[in-house]
Amino acid sequence: MSFSKGIDASKNEFRQRAKNNLKKLSSQFDKDTRSMMATVNFADSQLYADTKTIFTFISKKTEINTRFLIEKAFTDGKEIAIPRVNEKTLDFYYLSPEIPAEEQLEPAAFGIQEPLTSLEKVDIQHLPIDSVFILPGLAFSPDGTRLGYGKGFYDTFISHIYENVSPLYFPKALIGFCFACQVFENLPQAEHDIPLTHIITEEKIISC
Incomplete structure (x- = not known):
């Protein structure tokens, strides 16, 4: 087995372990309660206070619920942008605070919802100053390693920013937003992986 195949196999093992941990969360009420606690942790942080624009994902049923974060951000007058898959990367669109979020979304692949293309598209070459990105994933570690779902959309998108956009x-x-049961002490990582700066769970904020 080659080194890269060994890394891939190890990543898949941790993805499965994370999925098993998520299955142990007792109910949607439990998940929502933990999601609200994570939202409070973020909202009480200096990171949140210092940003005007939050790039986040629309969560699936198995993921931490980002809708509480979106509602809180709108209440506090912040901008929210969410992703839409475009071939092998992502485009982001601003949600309007004047319209219910669900009316600005449509069903897409992988069991997710995406923004309507009629919304304002973010100019990736000129991201809002001091924006933060909330990234999904299956497994995370305190050194900033993130294991996604294996599609590579976020890795490609973030790499493009650092390679092609002015500093x-x-x-x-770059924030991993997840349940505490998805955080592992160590995770396998490849040389090209871009580390997170923080991980936020219902228990605490981890600086990576």
Whole structure:
């Protein structure tokens, strides 16, 4: 087995372990309660106070619920942008705070919802200053390693930013947003993986 195949096999093992941990969360009420606690942890942080624009994902049923975060951000006058898959990467669109979020979404692949293309598209070459990115994933570790679902959309997107965009527009933080049961002491990582700056769970904020 080659080194890269060994890394892939190890990553898949941790993905499965994370999935098993998620299955142990007792109910949707339990997940929502933990999601609200994680939202409070973020909202009480300096990271949140210092940003005007939050790039986040629309969660699936198995993931931490980002809708509480979106509602809180709108209440506090912040901008929210969410992703839409475009071939092998992502485009982001701003949600309007004047319209219910669900009316600005449509069903897409992989059991997720995506923004309507009629919404305002984010100019990736000129990201809002001091923006933060909230990233999904299956498994995370305190050194900033993130294991996604294996599609590579976020890895490709973030790499494009750091390779092609002026440092002036780099995001202020790359944040893994997840349940505590998805955080592992160590995870396998490849050389090209871009580390997170923080992980936020219902228990605490981890600086990576």
